[in-house]
Amino acid sequence: MKKVNIFLDSSALIAGVLSKTGASHTLLMFGEDETIQLTVSEYVVGESEDTLKKKSPRNVETLHNSITVSKFQVVPDPSDEEIQANLYLIEDPDDVPVLLAAIKAKVDYLATHDKKHFLNDPKVEERAGIKI
Amino acid sequence: MTTIQMRGKGTITFPAKLRSKYKLQEGEVFTIIDLGGGSFLLKPRAYEIDKISIRAEKNLKEDNVTLEELFETLREVRKERFKEKYGNVKTSSNEKS
Numbered sequence: 001m002k003k004v005n006i007f008l009d010s011s012a013l014i015a016g017v018l019s020k021t022g023a024s025h026t027l028l029m030f031g032e033d034e035t036i037q038l039t040v041s042e043y044v045v046g047e048s049e050d051t052l053k054k055k056s057p058r059n060v061e062t063l064h065n066s067i068t069v070s071k072f073q074v075v076p077d078p079s080d081e082e083i084q085a086n087l088y089l090i091e092d093p094d095d096v097p098v099l100l101a102a103i104k105a106k107v108d109y110l111a112t113h114d115k116k117h118f119l120n121d122p123k124v125e126e127r128a129g130i131k132i
Numbered sequence: 133m134t135t136i137q138m139r140g141k142g143t144i145t146f147p148a149k150l151r152s153k154y155k156l157q158e159g160e161v162f163t164i165i166d167l168g169g170g171s172f173l174l175k176p177r178a179y180e181i182d183k184i185s186i187r188a189e190k191n192l193k194e195d196n197v198t199l200e201e202l203f204e205t206l207r208e209v210r211k212e213r214f215k216e217k218y219g220n221v222k223t224s225s226n227e228k229s
Contacts, residue, residue: 020185050209056195062188093223094214
């Protein structure tokens with residue numbers, strides 16, 4: 001049976017690594033025991049790293065260890081042309097690289113803690129064709 | 133479906149049928165996952181990611197940073213990275229400027 005594939009937005013990745021309680025951490029546990037497949041993009045890893053460098057530098061290494069232990073697949077970022085053609089997907093253009101990487105990776109779900117940008121507009125899910 | 137009862141000090145006996153089916157022995161380590169709403173999932177193993185996150189939570193507490201603060205910083209970082217990596221993309225905001 002095909003494993004459920006879940007793309008983690010940076011907020012879900014950071015929460016899963018830095019908080020042992022909560023749904024995001026449970027996803028990381030299921031990634032470790034290979035119950036599910038976890039996916040992130042280079043963009044997600046890069047901005048999560050930058051965020052931790054600014055606020056909690058010791059946890060940059062923790063982030064990398066977690067990505068390995070929970071067996072994440074890291075997918076490449078969309079090109080400029082792909083971003084340009086898909087700006088309609090979500091209101092803030094800054095979120096397009098993440099959403100588009102998830103669509104291109106053909107994941108089943110996108111996990112995020114960012115209600116304001118990803119969840120408040122139900123059309124985002126409809127346009128992306130992914131459960132958020 | 134099997135019913136089990138909690139006894140003194142929270143002890144519960146794992147049903148013999150399941151112990152035999154999954155070859156679970158005395159000393160086996162389980163992880164309890166709280167699914168919310170009073171439901172739990174019991175997994176017969178310890179997780180490396182739990183150890184990593186315990187360390188990470190400790191680091192974060194010592195750095196005096198909350199997850200909410202990290203999420204705010206993340207939005208700023210996302211804006212900066214988009215400009216750096218996708219500066220050639222024409223958006224309604226950079227077309228105005």
